[in-house]
Amino acid sequence: MTAVLEATGISKSFRGLQALRGVDISVEEGQILGVIGANGAGKTTLFNCITGNFPPTSGTVRLDGADVTGQPAHKLAHRGMVRTFQLMRPFHTMTVLENVEIAAMSRGARGGTARREAGETVERTGLGEWADQLSGSLPAAMQKRLELARALAMRPRVLLLDEVLAGLVPAERAPVLDLLENLRDTEGMTMVFIEHIMAAVRRLSDHVVMMDSGAVLATGSADEVLTDPQVVEAYLGKEASDA
Amino acid sequence: MKRSLRNWSVVGLAGATLALSGCAGSAVSAAGGDAEATTEDVAEIHIGALHPLTGSNAADGQQMAAAAQMAVDAVNEAGGIESLGGAELVLDSADTQGEAETGQSEATRLIEEGAVALLGTFQSGTSANVASVAERNQVPFVMDVSALDEILEQGYTYSFRLQPSASQMGTQGAESLLSLVEDSGAEVDQVAYLYEQGNYGAAAYETFLAEAEEAGLTVDPVIQYDPAAVNDMTTQITQVAASDADALVVTGYYRDSLLVAQAVDIVEPDLQAVYGVANGAYDQPDFVNDAPNGGDGYFDANYHWDVTNADSQALAEAFEAEHGEPIRSSAVLSYDAVMVIAEALERAGSTDTTAVRDAVTETGYAPLMVADGPVTFDETGQNTNAAVVVMQIQDGDIVQVFPQEFAETDYVFPAPPTE
Amino acid sequence: MATSLQNAPETTGSAARRPTLSERQKVAIVTVSVLAVVTAVAALRAGSSTVLVQALVTGVLTGGIYSLVAMGLTLIYGVLHIINFANGALVALAMYLTFVTVDTMGVHPYTALLVVVPAMGVLGALLQTSLLNPVMRAPIQIQLLVTIGLALAIENVLLLVFGPTPRSVQLPGNVGVSILGATVELSRIYAFVGALVLVAILSLVLQRTAIGTSIRAVAANPEGARLVGINTKSIYSVTFALGAMAAGAAGVLVAPFTTIEPTSGAIFNLTAFVVVVLGGMGNIPGALVGGLVVGLTEQLAGLILPDESPLLAVFVVFLIVLFIRPKGVFGRAS
């Protein structure tokens, strides 16, 4: 099997500050890759480089084997790679339904179709009762779901999720995890997700990459990575690994 | 319509003017009585005056409105419009704020309120706008001040202009300069020309150039500038100083012409004279206060009220007595404009605006301004007898010095701007 | 360029790197060589070395005046991120205050500084406190609209009070002097020196005084400033007051060689914006350099393209710089 998404040697520096140092990741069709690491490790920057928010300083991004490095975000979205944002970015003057409708329209759905699809997606992501609320005044947890709903309305083949569970109480997490799992299992959706909640990482990831200071520190299965002494030290601090 | 009345009109007008200077005009008004047999019975005739009563030209605008009112009062005192049963004139004065749109809406309002003729407006842009309103409403419009040639190049049949156009002033400015030089016996072979780069400056310059070249006068260097942006004229005056020019000719507005004077003062070019053509500063009393050395010796060829004319002097005295400030030439032009309209009404004997327009076309009114003769409009509506006079600043006073017939005192030439 | 207040809000703050010396040298070399070529062309067109020298000297002097007028603008932008459209109106107000002072007390025009500058400071503080502080968290356009309103109000109040007739202020002993064969009015030299002094004073205030350090701190990071106990709103008011005082000083120094009308300051508005953008918004010494570039461009363009308004050349330079180097030629690179 070939990698659907493959990023090799991604480096990024901002005004001389090295945020990424030669990061390699790849994910195969229908698989889920978890990306973990402390705040400031460069996870979101990696997403930004991959999804075309800004070009990497060096390195290559391949989607379905084609070099898409530096292509603008909107083109990559139409090639099937869609992302969510850690800091929610709703179209705040629009309702939840309209937010999702925009995504459906962008994918190409027309008028009533876009609206119907948006309604379905809204229901599917548990936002049904919020559909007519202005997205700007939504609780954070609902905005998180909206991020996901909008991305799903694009019917992506590769979905990049940036801390989609953050801010959700455990009871709220389960349906989201179920949904993601379902998407992978029934639709074969490929995913890369940044997450701090390790239970979720353990449950979803086929593969895990641990980042630290802009570089990949460890990679492997969830169990392998989460028991790696280096990882434990970086994550929990020195004493925990000593203990 | 009433061509036969031409002779009468001169008499009638003289009467109106005399009334102002305190003499009774009753003798002539009787003569006017039988001029129009089919008199319409009207009690009042409205004339609309459009001037910038506020805005950056309000000082002129307010004087112009005041002088127009004095003209109306004079006509009414002399018995009103005899041919219309002694109907009184009423001046409806409106504020253009110096803006084209306001000028247009105010002109429309005045016409709607019954004005049979309009006068104004000072700013050329506003006048252009009012002229189109006048044309569309078929109401005569007599421009007192507005120099831009283009206003009357639209084929309008209801618009007239008393003052010399910019190009007339350029031509006559050159003629005056040439005769002045010849008269003085001085040697001027080359002049430098400095002008604001708008159409006003360009028209004055181009006609000046044509006249000068014909007479063999070299015009070089020629320098234009942006009057709205310029902050310093030293470089331009240095260009003049570096040339062989014997005199400097300047066409510009107040602020920039003052900058020229300041630069001339410090660069000290070797010039026999600074000579304004239609200059917005060199005939202004303020300039005497603001300029280095009081601008002593500066010439300006411009329209001006005729200081040598007794009627004009009487108006000036009356104006100063009533309003506490010396009358400006712009105000005298407004006075003349009302008189042209009044005289036309008298001959038309009708308040039909087209009849009034036809009568204006035939006017022969002798103006209080310096002129080559009575007001005579050509087919575009321009007063062909409009003329400039050369003024000079002498010991803090702005005096008419040339040509001889209008001179109140002798000119000084050469008059180097820096002593 | 330590007096730069520019902490571009677009940057993430901590990671900004100053331009290296070589970068700045590059800019300087390009600027100087462009100026040299333009000067050569101007020399050919002028055909006289006297005229060229005069144009260069005049360019430098008017450039100084432009930067003088722009100083308050750049200071206020640097700290408050407000494009103060009322800067020109404030300069005009200062000119009228100068006129009134000289007219009623009969003093030397420059002594009006003692009256005008403090008065403008008080006015500036009041304006910021009452009108601008309430909208400081709004997008910059909102503050821009407030200053547009201010500009219209100030200019028209001046018109209402003083009427449209131009006023003037005479400077005793204002004669022409010769510099390098060029002739220059003394009052313009004083204004140029005034610009230099103002740059020095503002730099000193910002660098060496407690209040100046607070201002720079607020400019650099308003949140951090609040966290160390600085009342940012009062610093905003102090800064606007300083900006208005700079406009006041400019008004006094410019008054002797210009006619005083309600729009006398607005004439400088356009050039002042160009100066500030060229110099890097918020960069005080940059404003001086920007002023010189504009002054020289205007003078040389006047020689090269006598048919066009020299301002057109200035604006074309402005647009090019905006697109190619939006942080200003002499501003920090980002």
Place this chain on the structure above:
Amino acid sequence: MTTTATPRTSTSAGGGLTGRLTTDTGSQRSRGDYVVLAVFVAVAAAVPFVLSASDMAIANRVLIFAIMGVGWNIMAGFGGMFSFGHAAYFGIGAYATAYGVVVLGLSPWLGMLLGIAISVAAGVGISYLALRYKLTGAYYTMSTFAFAEALRLFVIGNDALNRTVGFTIPVQQGSSLVDFQFPAGSPWYYWIGLGLLGMCLLASILFVRSRPGRFTIAARDDDVAAAALGIDVLRHKLFAVAVSAAITAVAGTYYVQYYMFVDPEIAFGAAASNDAIITAVVGGTGTIWGPIVGAIIMAPLSDVVTGFLRTPPPGFEWLAGHGGLDIILYAVILVAVVILLPKGVYGTLVSRRRKS
């Protein structure tokens, strides 16, 4: 385009007024907009039967302000690009019409199309540069301002465009719809202007409901999110600029045909830009109807003040003969609205109603 949220400037070009807007985003309530538009045009069409001829001059000015406000609002209100130089598009419309009529002998309607075409090309060109080079905040605002100024200076220096004099439309006697000329005081100027305004409003409503319009609003709200959802932000913003420039150019044409005169200051001066901005801001940025409300408030100000001063009531006589009062009032209203009603008069009413 950085994803880092910044405190004072939005990441969208020109900053936008994001966060202070109420937007009629379209789908929920704009069926009603068509009805309101129809009623508005029908009621407004009766105005000439009510007002006197001189008051009609004010009504026509309201129309011009309104069209300019609607045009500006597309770009700044819905597109988030705060233009400070809409005089550029107004002026191009005015000059293209005047040049077409006077020099080329075209019908003013063709002149209008010419104006729209040039205006759109210029707007898209300059905005492409501004967006391409990511001018934001103050720099974007400055660039729009500088563009209008540069055009003004260009015209002043251009002989073919009559330099400072501008153009005067030749007067014809009688009415002609083809030549867009009627006797003075004819209500046809008003009706045509109202028709144009109606079409511009219709364009505005259609835009807000259309795919490009909704994508543009999405990009205004958050351009990064919009791009991530496959929206070509640059293309849609340029489309908004094109619509905005076209509408504003129509105002220019109407101005020229009504006043029959244009010069560089009228066309490209800062006052024209201010009028467009202030009309929309006072009424309510980012709403369909805000600019109409703004125009009704702001356009008659100068005439109202002039009328007031013509016969000042006791206590105000000293104001007669002094200029500037109208603009002071204009400025005070602007500042008061910006500080106290940041959503504008109409925008505030709408959001109050929504809350209650």
Place this chain on the structure above:
Amino acid sequence: MLELTGVRSGYHGLEILHEVNLTVQPGEIVAIVGANGAGKSTTLRTIVGEVKLQGGSVTFKDQPVVGGRSHELARRGLMLVPEHRALFGSLTVDENLTMGARARKGRWGFEKDWILDLFPILRERRTQLAETMSGGQQQMLAIARALMGSPDLLLLDEPSTGLSPKLTWTVFDAVKAIRDRGVSVLIVEQNASQVLSFADRAYVLESGSVVLEGSGADLADDARVQAAYLGG
């Protein structure tokens, strides 16, 4: 010293913190730990009044904290070092420290020398611009700047972010030294094990609510804390 009672707060009318109760006594280090998005930073920002209080109360030295006036709080002796540090990037190290002292209003002070002894690297870089320093140095400068204001209570938001383990310990050692001079410290950390090893007391925050509280040592051994981070 600091008391939060039933605090509810959030942004744009939506609630992030639900009924949070929390106290800090004089001279103790209190830690708040929890996953990303649990509301840790919001708690700190609520304390300094940068986030609007929607219910409950925050008192500092028995006086209520008023929203929007964080500069007054600094003068009363409460200094926050935010996660992004909020340094004055275009000012030098020395100037940053001088600005910090602005908050000092008649309180006993940390001497500048003592502070520079705590972070000797700052002494070498006194004339360097803050924005040109490395992340670790900036963190130290941020703490040093706050200390210059002689706080009675120091709030630290994730001081270990972006620091190497070695630097992290330098910072934590400094925190202990600060506490030892009698200053209360409220510290928010992702690096749970480390911070719990020296905190006197700690709260575990989850989805805007306090789910656990106790002594640092107790919580360090609590399996539920481990679970919160590594998912068990």
